[in-house]
Amino acid sequence: MPTYTPSNNIKKIGTGDESGTWGDSTNNNFDIIDRAANGFYTLDIQTLDTTGSGTEGSSSRPYVLPLSASALLSIGHYKAIRLISSGSLSADTYLKLEGDNNARVYMMQNDTTSAESISVVVFQGTFSASRSAEVAQGQFAILFADGSGASTSHVRHVTEDLSPITKPVTIRNASAATTAPQLTVESTNTGSVSGPFVELERNPSEAGATNDFLGGVLFTGYNDAGTPEKIIYGSVLGKIKSPTDGSENGELNFYMESGGTTLSFLELGHASAQAEAVVNTAGADVDFRVEGDTLPNLFGTEASTDKVLAGTGAARISGPSSHLVQVEGDSSHPAGISVTQSQTTTAGPLLTLAKSKNGTIGSSTIVADGDTLGTISFGGDDGEDLANVGAEIKTVVDGTPDLNDIPAAMEFRTTAATESTPTTRLKIYNDGAIGVGTATPSSTGGNDFQILTSRGPDASPQWLRSPTAMEFIHEIRAEGGNNPSEMEFGLPNAQFLPAPRGAIRMFNTSAFQTYVFEIKNLVPMNSGVNIRAQVSTNGVFYDNGANYYSENVATDFFQINYTGTTHNTSGKGFTQGLTFSNASRNDNITAVMPSTGLNANGSSGLLESASTRAMAYFLDAPILGIQFYFSSGAIKTGSIAMYGLRKSFDYTGD
Secondary structure (H helix, E strand, O other), X not given: OOEEOOOOOOEEOOXXXXXXXXXXXXXXXXXXXXXXXXXXXXXXXXXXXEOOOOOOOOOOOOEEEOOOOOOOOOHHHOOEEEEEOOOOEOOOEEEEEOOOOOOEEEEEEEOOOEOOOOEEEEEEOOOOHHHOEEEEOOOEEEEEEOOOOOOXXXXXXXXXXXXXXXXXXXXXXXXXXXXXXXXXXXXXXXXXXXXXXXXXXXXXXOOOOOOOEEEEEEEEEEXXXXXXXXXXXXXXXXXXXXXXXXXXXXXXXXEEEEOOEEEEEEEEEEXXXXXXXXXXXXXXXXXXXXXXXXXXXXXXXXXXXXXXXXXXXXXXXXXXXXXXXXXXXXXXXXXXXXXXXXXXXXXXXXXXXXXXXXXXXXXXXXXXXXXXXXXXXXXXXXXOOEOOEEEEEEEEEOOOOEOOEOOEEEEEEEOOOOOOOOEEEEEEOOOOXXXXXXXXXXXXXXXXXXXXXXXXXXXXXXXXXXXXXXXXXXXXXXXXXXXXXXXXXXXXXXXXXXXXXXXXXXXXXXXXXXXEEEEEEEEEOOOOEOEEEEEEOOOOXXXXXXXXXXXXXXXXXXXXXXXXXXXXXXXXXXXXXXXXXXXXXXOOEEEEEEEOEEEEOOOOOOEEEOOOEEEEEEEOOXXXXXXXXXXXXXXXXXXXXXXXXXXXXXXXXX
């Protein structure tokens, strides 16, 4: 009795069977073997019989690929089958392999027609999505049906379900073509997001850990040693930076062999949870260079000197030192830096030079008096190098810094002929004092009442005293409820004065010989009073007539408007200009005060002339203070201003 092979149902003739007719069975068997080995068939899937109920071609009523159980030739014997459709398919189509216990291998090409991409779902036995294989439209697939029975049989893609290769695989190509590929991964899918992919997967059975290597690509060759050694000349390695669920980080490293040492040239990854791309992560002598269209060194670094370069590939000293950033140019590529601010407000671009006293980058320590905050240096080539400074603009701390308070001075410095270092030619101090031709202008009052002049066209400018300059010294006001009984100049105990510059400053015989007092609309509290004045050489105003003289006056004061009276009608007061000398000699001091002024007429409210007098003091010491007051009552409103006429800049006497 005949039996049949388990895969293709080839008839095995029993001993003594089919005497004289076995040839028909044998020839049929050869036809089956031929189809199973290399047979190819184009099959219209819609011409196949269906089984079950429902929509034709559905999972409940699939098309059946026949395989005779009695060794008769069937379409299912063909090894390679091209699937087509006479009509357009509207949904995935199901194809059942006949013979639940027949293990077979098929090559299938899905060339069916449809309005949209559909698949042919191939299964064996009872349909199960998990035990079937899809062949997408346009796809070629190798399928294996295991024939394990109606309820357990499984159809698999051979290319997807092969067991993992556990040993290294070598692909050799002896082609002489240097660019001929040894391995090509090709995708024929026309989808916009489809393409060939190569996946390097670390053991999926274990959780990843920080710094686990995921895989890599190695580029190897041999050196020229007596016995050539295999060298990894370059590699790309991927690793896990953080496996934390929801915040995973990866890293990709590019390594190259340099001088017999493997160096990290580029790292793409994370540092402190911040994504970054780092060149020369190992901190070795690895340069970075960006090439322009016509400039080979558009931008880059020189690792050996820790320099950032633009326009050049080699760092050099320019000015007083070799700087962190160096920009060089030529006639085709002019060196320069442009800073532009595009904004609808009044804001403009900002260039900041700043200093911290702390030696650690990112930390803060307050600067100190004399510290340089920044310098703009102008250098030149002396035929040997660029380490030469022709001029500088320098800013230094000028005073004691505090929170949100950095007092500073600015210096403009040039280098003289035959000299190698710049000298300060102009300095602006924090209080606005300006030194031209010197770094140390007058510390008090700056260059008040000096003139900037030159001794000739070849001489440097310098500050000189003006021979006629009048300097404002101080002003005292009676206003806003401040009604002093007197207005005192020069003495430190004056009660109703804004803080003066000081007594010595007011009566400074080394700077001033002549003083002018401007009395402006001085209104008394009482009517019918006179304006008087007293002087002092020792801090006490004179109280007898022994040491002074005032015409027609024999008291301790001199009366400025001797014959006239001052009224306060309609708030109009007394206006007067007084001038006197105060020589620096201690004998026969003379103070002359020509008196001519205007005061308000009490009856008419008009201003009338007061008497004019020349009053003189003969004292034994320079005057240190003077006070003005009314003969009765306090001062209601008005002011008195004090001026000094500076001595000539070439004055040599007292």
